[in-house]
Amino acid sequence: DVKVTQSSRYLVKRTGEKVFLECVQDMDHENMFWYRQDPGLGLRLIYFSYDVKMKEKGDIPEGYSVSREKKERFSLILESASTNQTSMYLCASSFYSRSNQPQHFGDGTRLSIL
Amino acid sequence: GDSVTQMEGPVTLSEEAFLTINCTYTATGYPSLFWYVQYPGEGLQLLLKATKADDKGSNKGFEATYRKETTSFHLEKGSVQVSDSAVYFCPRMTTDSWGKLQFGAGTQVVVTP
Numbered sequence: 001d002v003k004v005t006q007s008s009r010y011l012v013k014r015t016g017e018k019v020f021l022e023c024v025q026d027m028d029h030e031n032m033f034w035y036r037q038d039p040g041l042g043l044r045l046i047y048f049s050y051d052v053k054m055k056e057k058g059d060i061p062e063g064y065s066v067s068r069e070k071k072e073r074f075s076l077i078l079e080s081a082s083t084n085q086t087s088m089y090l091c092a093s094s095f096y097s098r099s100n101q102p103q104h105f106g107d108g109t110r111l112s113i114l
Numbered sequence: 115g116d117s118v119t120q121m122e123g124p125v126t127l128s129e130e131a132f133l134t135i136n137c138t139y140t141a142t143g144y145p146s147l148f149w150y151v152q153y154p155g156e157g158l159q160l161l162l163k164a165t166k167a168d169d170k171g172s173n174k175g176f177e178a179t180y181r182k183e184t185t186s187f188h189l190e191k192g193s194v195q196v197s198d199s200a201v202y203f204c205p206r207m208t209t210d211s212w213g214k215l216q217f218g219a220g221t222q223v224v225v226t227p
Contacts, residue, residue: 004157031212031213033214033215040219042203042217042219043158043203043205043215043217044217045214045215048212048214050212050213056212058214090157090158092158094213095213096213100146100165100207101213102148102160102163103160103213103215105150105157105158105159106157107156108156108157
């Protein structure tokens, strides 16, 4: 079974702090994704990566950055946390191919910015 | 632009009732379609998928058929249980070959005993 592990289930940080969310997958997937989930909006893509050191902006990248130094690990960084970044954050991974591989999700990190 | 539209929730049902969750999409071409389920406090789990027109995905009593003519992928289950209470998502895969998913708002289902 694919395992996508997010480092924290719950996190509370203060406005202006630099926040790191970590995600690790154990299936040698090329693709990794970061989403945020908000009520009534579904999941929105923040950033994704298709290879080590490669990254692409998603639909809502403002205020975020990412790092992928190793294939199995994808980090989301909030450079200077703000209250409007309070949300549920979900990481996912998948194989890179043209055969429409499904994404596998972690359990999420519920982040509160005070 | 391309989008995914799901019926608004919450959908409230009694145990053993028939469940339908409507999902329609707009897209250029024929994207792969998925249903994911999110139980309270958890991430998303893949429920089923379809990669081409007329494909039927099924799993755990749930079914959905990819209807090209109506651009729909409605989810059905014949007899729901309290344990089916969750949020259901029907994302489409984008056609840019990156393997990205585009999500709708999700539909919350509440099954009462």
